[in-house]
Structure formats: structure tokens, C-alpha cells
Amino acid sequence: MSAPGGPPVGRSKLGLDPGVVEACREAARRIAGDVAAHIAGRTTVSVERSVTRLLGVDGADDLEVPLPNVLVDHVHDRGGLDRGIAYWLGNAMLMSGKGPQQIAEAVSAGELDLLDLERGEDESIRACVSDATRANLQDIAAGFERRAEMRERIGDRGGTLRYVLTATGDVYEDVVHAKAVAQAGGDIVAVIRSTAQSLLDYVPYGPTTEGYGGTFATQANFRIMREAMDEWSEEHGRYIRLSSFCSGLCMSEIAAMGAREGFDNMVNDALYGILYRDINIVRGLIDQRVSRMINGWFGVTINTGEDNYLRTADGIEAAPSVTASQFINYQLARDSGVPDAQIGLGDAFEIDVPVTNGLLFEWAQAQLTRELFPACPVKYMPPTRHMDGNLFRTHAVDALFNLVTIATSQGIQTIGVPTEGIFTPHIQDRVLGLQNVEYVFNTARDLGEEIEFKPGGIIQSRAHEVLAGALVLLERIADVGLFAAIEQATFGDVSRRVDEGRGIDGIVETGESYMNPVVELMSAAPREGAPASYA
Amino acid sequence: MSAPGGPPVGRSKLGLDPGVVEACREAARRIAGDVAAHIAGRTTVSVERSVTRLLGVDGADDLEVPLPNVLVDHVHDRGGLDRGIAYWLGNAMLMSGKGPQQIAEAVSAGELDLLDLERGEDESIRACVSDATRANLQDIAAGFERRAEMRERIGDRGGTLRYVLTATGDVYEDVVHAKAVAQAGGDIVAVIRSTAQSLLDYVPYGPTTEGYGGTFATQANFRIMREAMDEWSEEHGRYIRLSSFCSGLCMSEIAAMGAREGFDNMVNDALYGILYRDINIVRGLIDQRVSRMINGWFGVTINTGEDNYLRTADGIEAAPSVTASQFINYQLARDSGVPDAQIGLGDAFEIDVPVTNGLLFEWAQAQLTRELFPACPVKYMPPTRHMDGNLFRTHAVDALFNLVTIATSQGIQTIGVPTEGIFTPHIQDRVLGLQNVEYVFNTARDLGEEIEFKPGGIIQSRAHEVLAGALVLLERIADVGLFAAIEQATFGDVSRRVDEGRGIDGIVETGESYMNPVVELMSAAPREGAPASYA
Amino acid sequence: MPRDVDLHAVRPYADHLGDGLVQMSFTLPVPYSLAARKAALELAAKIGFEEPEVVHYEELTEGYTYFVMYGRCVQSVDFSSLQGEGFDIEYMSEDEIERFVEKSVGRTIVVVGASTGSDTHSVGIDAMLNLKGYHGHHGLEGYHTFETYNLGSQVPNSVLLSKAIEVNADAILVSQTVTQQNLHVQNLTELVEMVEAEGRRSQLILACGGPRVSNELAKELGYDAGFSKGTYPHHLATFIVRELAARLSGDRVPAAG
Amino acid sequence: MPRDVDLHAVRPYADHLGDGLVQMSFTLPVPYSLAARKAALELAAKIGFEEPEVVHYEELTEGYTYFVMYGRCVQSVDFSSLQGEGFDIEYMSEDEIERFVEKSVGRTIVVVGASTGSDTHSVGIDAMLNLKGYHGHHGLEGYHTFETYNLGSQVPNSVLLSKAIEVNADAILVSQTVTQQNLHVQNLTELVEMVEAEGRRSQLILACGGPRVSNELAKELGYDAGFSKGTYPHHLATFIVRELAARLSGDRVPAAG
Ligand code: B12
Numbered sequence A, B: 001m002s003a004p005g006g007p008p009v010g011r012s013k014l015g016l017d018p019g020v021v022e023a024c025r026e027a028a029r030r031i032a033g034d035v036a037a038h039i040a041g042r043t044t045v046s047v048e049r050s051v052t053r054l055l056g057v058d059g060a061d062d063l064e065v066p067l068p069n070v071l072v073d074h075v076h077d078r079g080g081l082d083r084g085i086a087y088w089l090g091n092a093m094l095m096s097g098k099g100p101q102q103i104a105e106a107v108s109a110g111e112l113d114l115l116d117l118e119r120g121e122d123e124s125i126r127a128c129v130s131d132a133t134r135a136n137l138q139d140i141a142a143g144f145e146r147r148a149e150m151r152e153r154i155g156d157r158g159g160t161l162r163y164v165l166t167a168t169g170d171v172y173e174d175v176v177h178a179k180a181v182a183q184a185g186g187d188i189v190a191v192i193r194s195t196a197q198s199l200l201d202y203v204p205y206g207p208t209t210e211g212y213g214g215t216f217a218t219q220a221n222f223r224i225m226r227e228a229m230d231e232w233s234e235e236h237g238r239y240i241r242l243s244s245f246c247s248g249l250c251m252s253e254i255a256a257m258g259a260r261e262g263f264d265n266m267v268n269d270a271l272y273g274i275l276y277r278d279i280n281i282v283r284g285l286i287d288q289r290v291s292r293m294i295n296g297w298f299g300v301t302i303n304t305g306e307d308n309y310l311r312t313a314d315g316i317e318a319a320p321s322v323t324a325s326q327f328i329n330y331q332l333a334r335d336s337g338v339p340d341a342q343i344g345l346g347d348a349f350e351i352d353v354p355v356t357n358g359l360l361f362e363w364a365q366a367q368l369t370r371e372l373f374p375a376c377p378v379k380y381m382p383p384t385r386h387m388d389g390n391l392f393r394t395h396a397v398d399a400l401f402n403l404v405t406i407a408t409s410q411g412i413q414t415i416g417v418p419t420e421g422i423f424t425p426h427i428q429d430r431v432l433g434l435q436n437v438e439y440v441f442n443t444a445r446d447l448g449e450e451i452e453f454k455p456g457g458i459i460q461s462r463a464h465e466v467l468a469g470a471l472v473l474l475e476r477i478a479d480v481g482l483f484a485a486i487e488q489a490t491f492g493d494v495s496r497r498v499d500e501g502r503g504i505d506g507i508v509e510t511g512e513s514y515m516n517p518v519v520e521l522m523s524a525a526p527r528e529g530a531p532a533s534y535a
Numbered sequence C, D: 001m002p003r004d005v006d007l008h009a010v011r012p013y014a015d016h017l018g019d020g021l022v023q024m025s026f027t028l029p030v031p032y033s034l035a036a037r038k039a040a041l042e043l044a045a046k047i048g049f050e051e052p053e054v055v056h057y058e059e060l061t062e063g064y065t066y067f068v069m070y071g072r073c074v075q076s077v078d079f080s081s082l083q084g085e086g087f088d089i090e091y092m093s094e095d096e097i098e099r100f101v102e103k104s105v106g107r108t109i110v111v112v113g114a115s116t117g118s119d120t121h122s123v124g125i126d127a128m129l130n131l132k133g134y135h136g137h138h139g140l141e142g143y144h145t146f147e148t149y150n151l152g153s154q155v156p157n158s159v160l161l162s163k164a165i166e167v168n169a170d171a172i173l174v175s176q177t178v179t180q181q182n183l184h185v186q187n188l189t190e191l192v193e194m195v196e197a198e199g200r201r202s203q204l205i206l207a208c209g210g211p212r213v214s215n216e217l218a219k220e221l222g223y224d225a226g227f228s229k230g231t232y233p234h235h236l237a238t239f240i241v242r243e244l245a246a247r248l249s250g251d252r253v254p255a256a257g
């Protein structure tokens, strides 16, 4: 399901020093290794809930508590989560012959205590729960296979994919917006979540019509959007992708839910929650690892959130932190098994409007990202921070943003809209934004191929400067470790401590006999039918 | 008063063949020579009226007939215009000791018949009328000197000048619009004329508040705008230029009137009237010669109207006709004594919005114009033909138009406005257009310096193709002559015959003793204090 | 649940059915100030918008302030009642028109057109009449059942009418582009008055067009139909041939536009 | 002759004083059709615009049509009456504020601020309170006459109020950025209710801010003042110190905004 990267990056236009690039990569590897060591031997309540979801557990109790939460809390309350929810579920399956959903319902009804059950042999439990997980994964994978065929059959856009949000708060209104988006040339529709869903340590259940600044990510909402977009795609002969957010306290669960509905794309970045939602660093990074593993395995393209830094830090000064973060995010994604073609690194066009030669700096940075990660479909984000209520001003800035996107062949572009500086855009705003994109992408189609940058000129120098700054940062981070670096406000000018933050209670030390068939299966073998690029 | 050209064009980015360029120039010289031969030995009623205006005649009679018309018609009706109005005025001055204005008033009152007067010696008449003309010209020239000092003192913009229309129909509303334009960064305010003023064989008198699609060009309206803008310039520390139209049936008169009010700039192109107002070709070209001579002598920058062709012919196909016309217009302007720095050749961004790589073609053409006429301040015109009621679409196209302008360092840019496709823009539309310009010019300030075009790429090839097409056209025109070429619909897909059209009655064969002190003085010597570039 | 739109009472839609949100922008001739913002809010409220909001305002020049606003419109319109009004007519193709004329009119239709008054914009009338037509659709000159006279631009109304009388035209077609201070309205009105003064109104189909002409405006001024942007020659022709056939057979069809 | 604007009755201005022209755009949930255009015209007329005109319309998706319109507004507002309403206040500079506090308040002013509810946008409140401030203007933390507590973002109203009580604050400052479905209105209202329930309303100055907060809205919700885009810390401080001085001396000044 990977989004295609933009057209191949030709010969370097920036004349980057390969030694500096390699030093950056090396530092990033050290940083990622250090993170892996820190989070090893731990799981979280939401990772465990994802395991239940990938075993087919769904639904909610009368108090609207989702059954995955009921199950995991049940075990956690009783102190058994160090073995992994899979162990207990597997044991119950083995003992009762019931399926995971029935077991969850029984627990919810208070009819069953998983820790009270007689225990089977570890190996039999593992075999049982692994088989069940495998069957589920294969089932979901088969869905992705069919989807790949469908996309093939229906037809897909080459070149930069146009990523557009819908965020009405009401899933049925989102469908209306999504259709308008599709008609105007959008390729990826992202169901933006209701505000503060990040903070919920559960995923709401059912279709929802009341959200603020977005619509809740729920299994039912995903399904409604998927059906509507598949129908549109069939009718109109262009395949529309779907996307949502794997972020906040339920990163891996949402990855599992999205997989079930064949979501093609997922924003997946723990740093957003850590920096802007005060989620504990460790919690975030554990969740992210599993979340990315799930996305990666199913062929879903992930998008990282570097763009966010430029919303609180300065677009010119903070550029090196974006590049540094891309190196780290790339490495963390690779370490979770996400292949290059599915790593949509974040970048944004956020230099303030009145900066002289701002366009040249933006161009340098966009080209830099492309040259550093030539096989990754970078997700390029529009100007937002400096946009205001002057709709025309925003639209003009978007035109140049679109120009840089196409001239540097970004893989995915989140489109800008004229009301970006005011409110959650109205239906026509999305369309006007897409019209701007269509115009610019087409009228400047081969501009990137046509031009070269003056050696040692403003653009090349800026790129070298940003890369050099990134290396300094990366080496510092590698020395102190990512956790300390975050505490030092390296990203987005925000500081967070490793021992504070939301969701810290949901971290669980795993015992030796910890069982997690999802991670085990996914680490062991790529999904059948996954493209060869899967590494 | 010349508008500065854009920054110097560096090394050719297009790799043009100097042989082809020289061949174009050569053909243009032949064409211009042929035109000069055709129009030699003729004057027109409006050229004669300009002579009276430059002798200080102004005002109108009770029926609102301007005194210059009264005078010239008086002589023409009596069959005396072959000697030139200057002869008769000079004689009357010599005989009566009165000034031109008093004489005009007396003629108007029916108290004086110029042809009935006793005749002085030709040489005395010539001396008398030349002295009077010289005094007037020096007086006006002194105004331009003071203006140059004022501009120097107040401060002027370097780089591309932003040319903005006001066209409310009411001169007092134009003042309001012009101030908003100045505040938003406009450099040249153009007082667009009320529709169909082109067709009037006189210039209306006095301040006017009722015009359609523009405000009448009158001496009083010029003065009102001039005073308002001088006041603004003094208060705000940036010099604002003024412009209007020397076109239609009163080209040279308006040149004279503008000079008196220190107008810095004039649209000056007979082809507009010929093609779109059905003015006779010969009439137009005679008027244009004198009109350009007056503009040139006083240091006023002229703008030619090639942009208009692209409003009725296709932006891609008709591009060579634009380039060809630029060569011809350049030569005609030079032959009228206009120095390079005052020749603002016309060009426009008019390729249809959905054309793939349209931006590359526009870029090629804009750069071509700059490289062909490096010392001329090209006047680059915005997209209009393909603009519609979608304000946002127009604004996005304007953003890329602005980008090409700055990347190719055009000398003068007429700004685009979001309502271009709908109506005569409202006050805020001008400002929104200027904000777009300010943003793009600044954010992409040094883009032109930064980039090079791929040798043999789309942009270079397009430029070569247009230039080659222009050469073919120019050679054909040189063979058949400009008059026949116009009849063959070479420009703007419009055909006009040399023996038809408005104003043909106003052409007068001059006798051997024809006297025209304006042309004589201006041909004899450059204005004192004119910059060295005056050739 | 997905909600159905009630076509009897539709309102502007932003992201929730019925929210009524409208974007507005305008300039007020008042100095840039907080009081200016207040004036804009008050004006929007007077117009009748609920929850008016200024999202942007700035000075244009001393004494003039520009505003971008949003407000909720509480009025609604009955869309279902409009659908029946003969608006969404089916156009015939060039071929169908030719056959229709042969069958229902039985002779060549004569039309005379021009861009009138001081208007020199001829592209619109040329698009309707000249062979080349518009966006790949022939102009009426290319129809063998039409005889066309395109007088071009800057044509006085009197000249246009004389020509129509001279060639015994079935229809007069007028194009108007320059609209400042309602110049087009004056110009279009003058022609109708002349036609009526000549007692020719009932024999002639009068149609006009231009980017800011609408069917409503045209009818108000006494024309049979008005055409705006996006008109193709076969739209005009469909109208003319139906109208003419109806007149010949004694009844009238609702006008297109 | 140049015309003078009558500030007692101002109307939108495009290019002739009094022309009343307003640009509008919106979407109607109706299928793209000529009838849709007619519906938009009818709606604009119902709202009260004269000579409404659709200059652009297009389909967004089946059943939804987008319009760009112009119309003439016939209402006018009395601008002169608004100028007096205390809107265009003069702000004091940082220095003036410090001196004013020393003279008229005579002690340090304590303020507590936060971005409340689920809102994580902290840039606005940081701009007001943190030393760094906004566009080169210090935040209140940098004023020696102010003692500031910035609780950051995502702060429940209850926590904010407790803190204010704890430090005996003179003013509570709230920032709200997310406004969809009027979330900010709910959130702001809740705080006022809590303050009132605690019987603290009269001891506290309540001010709120955010890109879509206005002084009018703030007052409607029971705040003393509201601040929007373009606010600098010294604007807020001017308001606080004047208000506090007035309260201390027993009279009240009109609120700024
Ligand atoms: C081309 C053009 C010119 C050319 C015209 C050449 C020519 N021979 O036609 C030139 C360069 C001469 C010109 C000059 C001027 N122009 Co001019 N011009 C335009 C431009 C760029 C395009 C118009 C066009 O050709 N459109 C394409 C045709 C196919 O569209 P259309 O006319 O709408 O026709 C369609 C329909 O309306 C309909 N239709 C039209 N007529 C008819 C008739 C019938 C019977 C029917 C059934 C249908 C029909 O069918 C057509 C096909 O769908 C517009 C800007 C724009 N984007 O619209 C400005 C514009 C029309 N011009 C404008 C102005 C003001 C002028 C000037 C007055 C400026 C000045 N003061 O100097 C001058 C003088 C002209 C005059 N007095 O008439 C304004 C008009 C403002 C207004 N609404 O009043 C515009 C909108 C630009 C602007 N925003 O300022 N212009």
C-alpha cells in the first residue's frame, strides 16, 4: 500500500558532502540504538490492547469502555501484564476453546477471570495464540492484497500525492468533504482526529458525529470513510488513499485498526505527543515502535511529524533540527521494519512570509530532504504558522509552496488552504487549495528538471549550512541520548523530562516469559506479497 | 524621468544565437525605414493640435470644443494646414503681438481669421514661433528637472517598478485608489482612460467624474492626480510615478499634456488603436511618431502594447508575433528619438492556465525579451484573458506571474488583481494584487541569479523557437511592408486596411514650407539635462 | 446518521448541514481602528448575519479599511421550487439543431450580431457567430441552416437595427463586455427601445450575452434571453430554434439562459 | 468635486462612495445547475443585497455547488457613534506601565495564565506572559511590577482557578485557539461560572485572548476584556493596570479590546 515516492531525484543539485551525510547517518544509528536499548524489556497497556485487536477483539461495554481496555485492565489490575496479554488470552483460548472476542465479552460481563483460569503449557499457549494472530494478520494482509489489485485496476496517480484533511467532527460530513476533495484531485484523504484524542488512553467506539477540530478515529468511522472512498474510486477511476493519526496514547492500536480498514497511510510520530501533548517519552517511544512495526508490515506509509517543530520554533533557525529529526525518525522507522518506500519523513514550508529570499531557503531545504532520503516519500507540509485571516495572502504563499513541492518532486504534499490561519477549513477551502495545487503542479511540471542551482549560491549554501547544523545536533544528541536532548528542548523549543508525562503509568516491565505474537510474527518474516523493497 | 530598467541581465541564460538576433534587428530596421518613408510629408490634425498645446494653448469654448481643436479646424477648414498650424499661429503672433492663447481665444470668439491676416516673412514667422515653442519646452523641461531632483531627494525604488491602474471613472475616486495603491507599494499609477476616448478626435476639458472603465485623460485630471501623488510622495518618502495612455486619435496631444503635468510614463502604441479601435494605420503611425518624440525628448518612459495581441490571439502560438513586434516597436521608438532606457516594450503572461509546463514557456519568453532588449525597461503584463470569476484561481496565477517577473528582472510590471476576469477592480483588489507582488518579489528576490536553465531543455528550446518564429515573421513583414502585414492579420489575429479606418480624414499632406517647431527643435537637440543615455 | 439535505430550505454549508456560513469582504470608508472593526460587525449584523466575525482587517489608505468576515446566514431558499422553472434545459447538438430547423422551421434562420456602443470586445460575439466558434464548437456561421451577419464591435445600435431590418433577420444578437457604471444596461436598453419604436419587437428574437449578462437581467431589460460565461454556440442556437419554432407554431417555450 | 465621507452613514466602498459593493462566497448543498445559480441569487436577495450577481460557480461534489458573488449592501452604519465607545484606546509603553503601577497601584500585580481545556496551543499565552514575549515586546514576566504564573497548555479550568486563589492573583488570563463547534465558548464560559461559584468574580480581573476571541465576545461571556490577533503584552498590561487602578480607586474605566 505504499505511496510512491516522487519521481527519482536526479544528480545532486546541491553538491552535498557525502562524508557529512554519512556522519549524520552514523550518529542517527547510535541514537536509535540507544533508544532501542532503553525501551527494550517494556511494553505498554496500549501495545497490549493492540495485540487483542489484532486477535480480533472489538466492541465496548455498557459504559463505553472498549473491550481491549477491559481485557488489558483486567489483567493489569491483577498484576499479570508482565507476561503479555497474549499469554492470558492464549491460555483462556486453550482452556475454554473460545475465541478472543468471546473471552473478552465474558471478562467484561464479569463471568471470567483470566488469572484464575488453569494454566496451559507455555509452548501450547504460544502456539495457540500465534496461530490465531497469524490467521488474523493474514486476513488483514489479504485485504491489502485485494486493495493493491484494486488500485492497480482502477488507476493511480504518478508523481506527488495530494494529501488533504477532512476535519468536520462528524464522520458523515467528512464523507461529503472527502468526495469534494477526491473530485478536486486529492489523492489521500486524512481523517483528522477530534482534538485531544491523543490524551485518551482508549479508542472510542462506533460512528461519531461530534468532534472538535476533527472526527474521532474509531473503527466504525474508518470503515465509513473507507467504503465511501472505495465507492468513489470505483466510480471515478482514480484510487483514493486514506490516512489517519497513529499518535497520542494509542499509537499501535490505531495502527491495528487502520490496517483492518485498509488505511494506506498513517501519521506516526511519538514526538508530537511527547512535545505537544505532554505524553511520557518512554511510553511514546515504546508505542511508536510497535505502531510503526504494524504499519510497516502491512505496507502502510508512515508520516513523521517534523513539520510540527516549525510551528513553535523559527523556520530558519530550527531547520537543522528538522533535518536531524529526519535522520533519527528514519532510523527508528527502519529499526521497526519500515522499508524506505514507506517512510514519509516530515518537512514544512514555514519560513515567515516577509523574509527576503525565503523562497530560496525553502527550496534549499526541500531539495535537501529529497537528496538525503531519495527513496522516501517525504511528506511536505504547507505554511500554517504565519498564515492569517487574509485569505488571499495565504493563497499566494500556497502557490509558491506548491511550486517548491513540484520543483523538488516531493512524494506527498499536504495541501495548503486559504483559511489555514483562521479555522478548520470549509468545504470550498479544500477545493480552492487543490485547484491551486493542480494549477501549479501542471504549469511547472518539469521545472525541477529544467533548472540548476548556481554553485556556491544562496540555495546551495543554505543546504550545506542546514546539513552542517544537523550534524552538530545529531552528534550532540548521540552523546547525551535522545531523552536528555528532548529535555534540553532540542525539538520545537519544547522541553520534556523522561520521568514525567501522561501515560507513564501504562508502561509495564516485561518478564522473561513475555509473549507478544504480533511483534514476534512481524519481526520474523515480512508479510507475504510485500514488495521486494521491504527490507 | 525614465523608469530604471530592471537589474542588469547577466550572462545569457538562453544561449541565443547572435546571428539570429542581428537578423531580426536588421529586418526591423528595414520595416521602420519603410514606415518612415510612407508617413513622411504628412501631418495630422492631432499632431497640429499638439503644436498649439506646446505653445501653451489650452481651454475650451462654450460648446466644450477644446481651443486646440478650434484653432486647427479653423485653419484646416480654410485649407491652410499644409503649412502647419505653427505657421499661422506664428504669423498671428508676429502680426498681432499677442500670445498663442489670446489668439486662440480670439479665433474662438470669431474675432480673428488667421488666414485673412497679413503675412510676415517665413523666416521671421519661424523664428517667432520657434522661440515661443522653445520657451515652452524649456519651461516643461525645467519641471522635469525639478521632478528628477524631487525623486532623488524623496527616494525611489530600485528594481522592478510596480505599475497599477486606477479606473474608477471619477478622478476624485481615482485619487483615493491611487493613495491606496501607493501605500501598498505601487510605484506607477496609471490613470486609465474612460472607454472609447480613443475614438475622440479631441481631448475633453476639465476635471471629470463620469467615465466608464476609466477616467478621461484631461489636463485637469492629470493635474489633480499629479498633485495628490506628489503630496503622497513627499509625506511618505517614496516617489510615485504617473502614467496614462498616448493612444487613440490624440496620441501626441496627450503626450504634450502629460509632459506639462510631469507624467513619468505613457502607454504609447498606435497599433492598439489600429487593431482594436479601427483607427487608420497611417493616421496612427504619424501620430505615434510625434507622440513618441515628445515622450522621448522629455525623458518619459513609453510602453508599447504587444500584450494586447495575446488577448485576442493564442499565448503560445502568437508568441513570435510579440517578439517581432518588440523589434519593430523598438526601432520605431529609436527612430523617434526615444533612448533605450525609456523604451518599455510590452510583453504578457497569457498562456492558458491548464497548459502543461505553461510556466516554463512563460519564463522562456520573459527571459527572451530581457535578453533581446537588455537596456529597455520591459513592461510585463499580467494574465487577463484566461482569468475568470474564481478570485482565488486568478490570485494563484498572479503569484507565478510575479515569480517570473522577478526571476527575469523585468523593468516594469503591471500587477495582476484577483478580479481581473470580472470587472474594473475595486479598491481592495488593487491592494491584494500589490501584496501578492510584494510577497513574491521579496521572497524570491535573488532567484533569477540563483538558477540556470538546462542547456537544450524546455525553456531554452522554447526561447529559440520563439525567436526563430519572430525572424520568419519579421522577414516577411520587411518584404511586404508593415501595412500589408497588418492587413494580413499578423498581429492579434486582426486585419486592417491602409485606406480605411477612423481618423483618416485628419491626415494632411504637408507642403514644402510646412512648419513644425516642436519636431524641429526636438530633432535638433536633446533636452538639456537629459541623461547621457539619450542617443 | 448521514443526513439528507432538505431541498425546500437550503442554506450555505461549510461543514455542518445548515451552518449557514458565508465569507464576505469589503472596504469601509472609515479610518483603520478598533471602531472600524466594530462598524464592520455592526454592518454585518444589520444585513442580518448572525455571529458575524472579522477575521482580517487592515488599512488601505487613510480613512479606508478593508475587512474579511464570516457570518451565519439565517435565510434559506426553496431549491425544489427553482428546479421546475425551465432552467436546466437540455441543449441540442449541432446536428440535432440542423435537423430541428429543417423539420420545424423549414427555412434558413437569419441572425445579425454585434458588440455594440463603444464596446470593442468582439471575442464573445465572434465566438457565437464565426465559423471558428468557441472551444471546438462551431459558431452559427458553420450551421447550414443559419445565415449570419457579424457586424463586429463598436457598432451603434442604430446600425445594428438597420442591418437587421435590411436582411429581414429573425434574431438580433448583442454582446456587451464593458459594464462599469452599468454601461451595458444603458446600451442594451437603448436597443430594445429602438426596436420597439420601429414596431419590430414581435418579429425579432432579441438575445444578448456577455460575461456579466444573465438571463434574468436580459429579461428584465426586455430581451428574450441572456447568455453568460460558458455559453457555446449550440446553446444559443438551441434557444433560437426552439423559440422560433414556438413562435411559428403560435406557442411559446420558456426561455433558456 | 472631491466628496466628503459622511461618517454617520457609511457603506461598503468599491470605487464610488456609497456603492455598497460586497464580495461573498459560500457553498450551497444543491446540485450544480442553472437552478443552483438562481438559488444563490435568490438567497442573496433574501439576505437583502441589491443587484446580486454570481461571478463564478462550480460543482464541488455531487449535490454541492460553490459560489462567488457580489451584491450591493443598502444598510449603513453610523461610524461616528462608535468612535466614542472607548475602542481606540491609547496603549502605554512598557516603561509607562511600570511607572503607572508604581504610582497608582503601589504593589506588584499578580497574574495567572493558561491555555485551557484540551487546547494545547500555548504560543498565544506564552507571547503574553513569557519574558521572550512577542515580536520584540517583552512578556509580562519581564515587567518588574508584575508577578506571573504561566501554567502552560491543556490546563483544566479548575486547576487554573485554584492556582489563582493560591497565589492571590489580581487577574486570570486565558488563551483559547481551537474554536470548532464553539469549543472555546464552552470552555471560557465554564471558567466564569467556576469563578462566580467561588464568589471571586469581583476580586479578579478576567481577560481572555486568542485568534478568534474578540472584546465583544469576551464581555458577552462575562470577562472584563478579550484580545485577538495583533495583541502585544503591553496592550494587555495597559488594560490590566488601568482596570486595577480604577478598581482600587473605586471607579471603572471602559475596557480595551
Ligand atoms: C480581450 C480583452 C480586451 C481586448 C478586446 C479585443 C477584442 N477584439 O475583443 C482589448 C485589448 C482591446 C481590450 C480593451 C479594453 N478592455 Co478588455 N478585456 C479583454 C479580456 C482580457 C478578455 C475578454 C474576452 O475576450 N473573453 C473571452 C470571451 C470568449 O468571453 P466573453 O466575452 O465573456 O464571451 C462569452 C460569453 O460571455 C458569451 N457571450 C458574449 N457575448 C455574447 C453574445 C451573445 C449573443 C451570446 C449568446 C453570448 C455571448 O459567450 C461567450 C463564449 O462563452 C477581459 C478580461 C477577462 N478575462 O474577461 C478584459 C476586460 C473585459 N476588459 C476590460 C476593460 C475595462 C477594457 C478597456 C475599457 C480598458 C481601458 N479603459 O483601457 C479597454 C477598452 C475596450 C472597450 N471599451 O471595449 C474589463 C471590463 C470591466 C468591466 N466589466 O467593465 C475586463 C474584464 C478586464 C478588467 N478586469 O479590467 N480588452
Ligand code: B12
Residues within 6 Å of the ligand: A167, A192, A193, A194, A195, A196, A212, A213, A214, A276, A308, A311, A312, A384, A385, A386, A387, A388, A419, A420, A421, A422, A423, A424, A425, D113, D118, D119, D120, D121, D122, D123, D124, D125, D127, D128, D134, D153, D173, D174, D175, D176, D177, D178, D179, D180, D207, D208, D209, D210, D211, D212, D227, D228, D229, D230, D231, D232, D236
Ligand atoms: C502552532 C499551531 C499548533 C501547534 C501548537 C503548539 C503549541 N505549543 O502552541 C500544534 C502543532 C501542537 C498544533 C496542533 C493542533 N492544531 Co494547531 N495550529 C498552530 C498554528 C500553526 C499557529 C498558532 C500560533 O501559534 N499562532 C501564533 C500566536 C502568537 O498567535 P495567537 O495564538 O493568535 O496569539 C495571539 C493573540 O490571539 C493573542 N492571544 C492569544 N491568547 C491570548 C491570551 C490572552 C490572555 C491575551 C491577552 C491575548 C492572547 O495574543 C497573541 C499575540 O498577539 C495555527 C494556524 C495559525 N496560523 O493560526 C494552527 C491552528 C490554530 N491549529 C488548529 C488545529 C485544528 C489543531 C489541531 C486540533 C489539529 C488536529 N485535530 O490534529 C491540533 C491539536 C491541538 C489542540 N487540540 O489544541 C486550527 C484551529 C482551528 C480552529 N479555529 O478551531 C488552526 C487555526 C489551523 C487550521 N486552520 O486548521 N497546532
Ligand SMILES: Cc1ncc(COP(=O)(O)O)c(C=O)c1O
Residues within 6 Å of the ligand: A193, A194, A195, A196, A197, A198, A199, A245, A246, A247, A248, A267, A268, A269, A272, A273, A277, A305, A308
Ligand atoms: C502527529 C500528530 N498527531 C496528532 C495531532 C493532533 O491530535 P490531538 O489533538 O489528538 O493531539 C497532530 C496535530 O497537529 C499531529 O501532528
Ligand SMILES: Cc1ncc(COP(=O)(O)O)c(C=O)c1O
Residues within 6 Å of the ligand: B193, B194, B195, B196, B197, B198, B199, B245, B246, B247, B248, B267, B268, B269, B272, B273, B277, B305, B308
Ligand atoms: C495601448 C492602449 N490604449 C488604449 C486602451 C483603451 O482605451 P480606449 O477604450 O480608449 O480604446 C488600451 C486598453 O487595453 C490600450 O492597451
